[in-house]
Amino acid sequence: KAGVTQTPRYLIKTRGQQVTLSCSPISGHRSVSWYQQTPGQGLQFLFEYFSETQRNKGNFPGRFSGRQFSNSRSEMNVSTLELGDSALYLCASSPSPLAGAFNEQFFGPGTRLTVL
């Protein structure tokens, strides 16, 4: 079974631009979560989507948004990029929504975003 795939793997943008990252979950998985990982803040939860609906949202500004398509693929968008948005953006999929004790997620390799 193929794992979680994320595209692109690397991205360089300049301040003020916007960016769209893509995530394809494991086949059959309907929950997709997004995380931002930086050396200073560690791994922080952005949002979770299940059945095309956002179920959960972390403490990030409105410049960060996402969506999920009917085939469970997901995209996240960051508008008006800032230098501090430079990070590894990770996508994780799960067979069911994040509810209950077992939140077993499978992570993709991430997209490394650099904002200049």
Add this chain to the structure above:
Amino acid sequence: TQLLEQSPQFLSIQEGENLTVYCNSSSVFSSLQWYRQEPGEGPVLLVTVVTGGEVKKLKRLTFQFGDARKDSSLHITAAQPGDTGLYLCAGSVLYGGATNKLIFGTGTLLAVQP
């Protein structure tokens, strides 16, 4: 705000040594997971512990969930270079009713020298 503090932050040891990584919080978690992340890759789930006091073994790795479900430890016996990586604990918390989210710890970077 739920926080998960891991200690130590960095650990460099020789092959064959034993080590313990700690994950502590003042919050109670419904479950706790441990992940290992290698450079250029996403975290990979190692184990999930659910019951207070639970101990799980995965070959040379032993995971323990605290009795009060606020802390956890990971013990590695006879570390090998292949154990090198970033170890992350993640606690599951109830958020807004029926949904859960994962709070990740600050991470422990382990380097095992041959």
